[in-house]
Amino acid sequence: MKPSRFDYHRPTSPAEAAEVLAELGDTARVLAGGQSLLPMLNLRLAYFDHLVDVGRIEELRRIEQREGALWLGAAAVDAAVERSELVRDAVPLLAEASPLVGHFQIRNRGTVGGSIAHADPAAEYPAVALALDAEMVALSVRGERTIPAASFFTGHWSTALEPDELLVGVSFPRWAGRCGFAVREMARRHGDFAVAGAAVGVQLDDASRVQRAAVALFGMGATPRRAGPAEAALVGAGTGELDLAEVGRLAVDGMDDVPADLHGSSGYRRRVGAVMVERALGAAIEEASRG
Amino acid sequence: MGEVEISLSVNGHARTDAVEPRLTLADYLRERCQLTGTHLGCEHGVCGACTVLVDGAAVRSCLVLAVQADGAEVTTIEGIAAPDGTLSPVQAAFRECHGLQCGFCTPGFVVSATALLRDNPDPTDDELRVGLAGNLCRCTGYQGILAAVRRAAEAG
Ligand SMILES: Cc1cc2nc3c(=O)[nH]c(=O)nc-3n(C[C@H](O)[C@H](O)[C@H](O)COP(=O)(O)OP(=O)(O)OC[C@H]3O[C@@H](n4cnc5c(N)ncnc54)[C@H](O)[C@@H]3O)c2cc1C
Ligand code: FES
Ligand code: FES
Numbered sequence A: 001m002k003p004s005r006f007d008y009h010r011p012t013s014p015a016e017a018a019e020v021l022a023e024l025g026d027t028a029r030v031l032a033g034g035q036s037l038l039p040m041l042n043l044r045l046a047y048f049d050h051l052v053d054v055g056r057i058e059e060l061r062r063i064e065q066r067e068g069a070l071w072l073g074a075a076a077v078d079a080a081v082e083r084s085e086l087v088r089d090a091v092p093l094l095a096e097a098s099p100l101v102g103h104f105q106i107r108n109r110g111t112v113g114g115s116i117a118h119a120d121p122a123a124e125y126p127a128v129a130l131a132l133d134a135e136m137v138a139l140s141v142r143g144e145r146t147i148p149a150a151s152f153f154t155g156h157w158s159t160a161l162e163p164d165e166l167l168v169g170v171s172f173p174r175w176a177g178r179c180g181f182a183v184r185e186m187a188r189r190h191g192d193f194a195v196a197g198a199a200v201g202v203q204l205d206d207a208s209r210v211q212r213a214a215v216a217l218f219g220m221g222a223t224p225r226r227a228g229p230a231e232a233a234l235v236g237a238g239t240g241e242l243d244l245a246e247v248g249r250l251a252v253d254g255m256d257d258v259p260a261d262l263h264g265s266s267g268y269r270r271r272v273g274a275v276m277v278e279r280a281l282g283a284a285i286e287e288a289s290r291g
Numbered sequence B: 001m002g003e004v005e006i007s008l009s010v011n012g013h014a015r016t017d018a019v020e021p022r023l024t025l026a027d028y029l030r031e032r033c034q035l036t037g038t039h040l041g042c043e044h045g046v047c048g049a050c051t052v053l054v055d056g057a058a059v060r061s062c063l064v065l066a067v068q069a070d071g072a073e074v075t076t077i078e079g080i081a082a083p084d085g086t087l088s089p090v091q092a093a094f095r096e097c098h099g100l101q102c103g104f105c106t107p108g109f110v111v112s113a114t115a116l117l118r119d120n121p122d123p124t125d126d127e128l129r130v131g132l133a134g135n136l137c138r139c140t141g142y143q144g145i146l147a148a149v150r151r152a153a154e155a156g
Helices: A014-027 A037-042 A078-083 A085-090 A092-100 A112-118 A124-131 A228-234 A244-253 A266-290 B025-032 B089-096 B106-119 B125-131 B142-155
Strands: A007-009 A028-031 A050-053 A063-066 A069-073 A135-140 A143-148 A153-155 A166-173 A178-186 A196-204 A210-218 B004-010 B013-019 B051-054 B057-060 B073-075
Touching (some): A014 A050, A014 A135, A063 A085, A069 A085, A092 A124, A112 A166, A124 A196, A124 A210, A178 A266, A196 A266, B051 B106, B057 B106, B089 B106, B089 B142, B106 B125, B106 B142
Parallel strands (some): A028 A050
Antiparallel strands (some): A063 A069, A135 A143, A178 A196, B004 B013
């Protein structure tokens, strides 16, 4: 047996899960799809005295429309998000991102909430959440609170969640009008975490000027990052007059501490990131122009 | 905590066992059920050798705890052929197209391809390549494997 010993808990509701977490404190860890947690346990990179399995709580698996936003329960599996017509219609950027998360066998178990709580800097869903200003809803015995994406990702594999807080779901705002969305990434092999990537959304007005733009990069730092200067350069510009390669460069220009590893130096990542922004924007603008 | 009792179906046979929570489904199948066709390569989700079906969905059995499979229907490579031993279309195609050499990765490929073709009976070449990207083979070479799955799709 590879992991070290732990006790297993399977609460049947979010409230019960929150109680179990409160009682056990930081000796416990939430288990959702296990697609990030189990590798760490198998390799003994992590060990916990208690695992609290929330994967079967029906209430946490819902995918539904809630007050003009799309609600994804934290334990909705990636494969369900990938197949959902509602998701494709309401938040196309999520539907674009899903097929890029690992392999289909991973997506059959991995969850959106697990990905967002795990907060790998190269993961797709956290970047989508950041790009769209999604809101994370966390539950503990102290009550429920909403955390905006902009303050949720606090560092490498770290989030604003307290150890006794359960992520219950994520609310993604819907964009209306002439919109386009795209994710582009460069990975060594299909299904690997990306070296660098970009998740973008654009909205055009009737004169084909960019009315709204969201650009988030992943694999480019300890957390996913918004590219403010690139967004500012886009807004107000006519699609015909945009130099997207320049916007890509702007997106990565101010980014210091871009990571370097075996898969690429910081300089290389920066160049890849710029190109991914350029390509994603090209695709998103083309889609929006057809709308 | 001691052991936890689980009840599940493995290749159509109902079983109840007491397991330690830290036992993975892969180890449960191999050591408790003596179904050693499910192979373990990396044990952290990368190679796909341990792929089984849980309620029809292809998953890495090294990344599922046996306790998480409580109540589920599990199908391993041993449950893919007909009860009389007749090979499934995917298995037969692997034999015909030189889809295996040492056979270590084969159970994972066959189970993954079985799920893939069930959900997408007429895949494009690109869909096949992407669909099989989560399984690693270190010796046959992927061309034979792709040819086998393509043949199985045509036969199916
Ligand atoms: C081979 C392989 C390739 C992969 N490739 C990619 C990839 O390309 N892109 C990508 O984004 N991911 C990839 N992943 C990771 C995958 O997406 C994971 O499923 C995801 O990161 C975690 O989701 P999970 O449901 O499996 O969470 P788990 O593994 O169960 O949990 C992960 C962490 O999140 C915490 N957590 C989970 N749910 C909650 C909750 N509701 N509330 C509070 N905390 C919670 C857990 O305590 C744990 O710390 C890959 C994984 C593998 C094995
Ligand atoms: S042994 Fe499970 S994926 Fe390699
Ligand atoms: S047949 Fe030997 S590893 Fe694939």
